Amino acid sequence: MRKEKILIFFFLLLSIAGCHVDSIKPVIQSSQPVSILPPATQEGKNTLGFMLNGQVWTPYLKYSESPSVAGQYFRGTINIIANRMVNLDARGVSSTHQSFAINFYTPIRSIGTYKLNNWAQSGATFMNQITKCVYQTDSISGSNGTFTLTKLDTLNRVMSGTFNITFIKNGCDTERITDGRFDFKYFW
Numbered sequence: 001m002r003k004e005k006i007l008i009f010f011f012l013l014l015s016i017a018g019c020h021v022d023s024i025k026p027v028i029q030s031s032q033p034v035s036i037l038p039p040a041t042q043e044g045k046n047t048l049g050f051m052l053n054g055q056v057w058t059p060y061l062k063y064s065e066s067p068s069v070a071g072q073y074f075r076g077t078i079n080i081i082a083n084r085m086v087n088l089d090a091r092g093v094s095s096t097h098q099s100f101a102i103n104f105y106t107p108i109r110s111i112g113t114y115k116l117n118n119w120a121q122s123g124a125t126f127m128n129q130i131t132k133c134v135y136q137t138d139s140i141s142g143s144n145g146t147f148t149l150t151k152l153d154t155l156n157r158v159m160s161g162t163f164n165i166t167f168i169k170n171g172c173d174t175e176r177i178t179d180g181r182f183d184f185k186y187f188w
Helices: 002-018
Strands: 047-052 055-057 069-074 077-085 098-104 112-116 122-128 133-136 144-153 158-167 175-185
Touching: 047 069, 069 175, 112 122, 122 144, 122 158, 122 175
Parallel strands: none
Antiparallel strands: 047 055, 047 175, 069 077, 077 098, 098 122, 112 144, 122 133, 144 158, 158 175
């Protein structure tokens, strides 16, 4: 059952990454990824960023009209997806593809701090094609994190917050996400 959830999640991640939604604009439109974290705002600016092992990580898709980051809030469930692809070969295949996601399947209806440690209810995933490692928060591996929703405006469709996550997986380096922040004009 757990492997099925992971496969379904990545299928959804890839299908969303390939979608074109007019109301969602790419966050990064420069020729290189942004090297500073976006400010921690609460205005629906469609931003996301974090420190990954002490280095700035921001979403970026070099050759795509698809958004590099998206946030969704629907009936209390939250889905945040971000992609980073920089180096593409002639076929458009990235050797540096990284994907990040946070999902809440148990409804959240108010601001507050929530744990990311039970994939069936809430969790985070980080796929690193550079290291060939796929991480997920759960109580078995010791991967865990916190997610703080600082703004949830359902009238104007804005959600903002912060997160910190430690990903642990046997055979892979530990990945530490700190100073994570997001600010979305979410879709549904």
